[in-house]
Amino acid sequence: MADFTSSFWSWFIIITTLGGILGCYLLIQWLSRGKKPEGKQIKTMGHVWDGDLAELNNPLPRWWLNMFYITMVFGVIYLVLYPGLGSYAGILGWGQTTQYEKEVRRAEDRYGPYFKAYAGMGFEELIANEKGLAVGRRLFLNYCATCHGSDAGGARGFPNLTDNDWLYGGAPENIKASIMNGRKGIMPSFGAALADDGVEQVAAYVLSLSGRDSDPVLAEAGKPKFQAMCSGCHMPDAGGNQAIGAPRLSDNIWLYGASPGSIKQTIREGRNGVMPAHKEFLGEDKVHIVAAYVYSLSASKD
């Protein structure tokens, strides 16, 4: 509740809430006094239906009135104990965030040792351990499958993790670093620098690198442009650079799709793939286990 930008809204809530409760109290006082029958006689309100069904001016039953008072007292006690009145935090100090953190801590105390047992194993030992891999697979399905697919086969913009084509390296430490710290691919846009003709030429050259059909004249014109503008990141032989996640362009495996249109779009507009960091979110133990699982998917292939 400390998120108000000015104390106005805090006071607004305090005054309307307390005013509301006080208002209810006064209203009930007033009505229960005003409706007391004069003398012993109970008056009718002068409304009669169906011949003999009359509206009487009886006071509310005592128990009924008391229920109203109890709800008011409950409301006031609640507002003293818990947050509710503007930015006043309540004397119990309860909050959604602290409650959530407490629950997470409890879960970690309970399940942490379970993960720790596997996290203590080296990668090779862990991928030979069936139970450990099953734990890794479940973690993967929970936390990674939304982007990389439940079979880790990836999708457009989300790399396939089952092949041996790695943006940032496929050694266990590299995979773990990708998951722990996240990754940001930075492919700048070249639409302005190359203009339309240049994009066509460079794209033709890129296609030719993996033996795809492309106009040889355009490709020839694109080659020096590639060497000048692209080889710094993608390397002169287009083999890629895992230190910055620049993909190999000579293997006909495409992160953003194989079509010439998509390749031209990449060159014209740039791309910025983001792998979120999981260090804080999952903790190193779980990352270690899921990294071993990912490693196991391609470790047997060459």
Ligand code: HEC
């Ligand atoms: C929000 C989507 C998203 C989630 C969730 C996600 N990833 Fe990623 N991941 C990506 C993207 C996008 C990339 C590529 C980054 C780039 O283009 O530079 C990537 C890259 C990677 C890489 C590097 C691949 C390579 O070729 O070097 C690994 C390993 C990886 N992710 C594993 C995981 C694991 C394990 C999880 C679950 C703990 C996970 N990812 C969760 C989107 C995601």
Ligand code: HEC
């Ligand atoms: C600053 C480094 C850098 C430069 C310069 C650069 N690239 Fe890239 N390029 C990257 C990175 C990093 C990616 C991966 C982007 C991602 O992960 O989202 C990429 C991705 C690509 C892709 C998509 C590959 C795929 O698998 O889908 C193509 C095509 C490409 N670059 C071509 C070029 C061309 C052509 C040039 C020169 C005009 C160029 N790049 C210049 C860093 C660079």
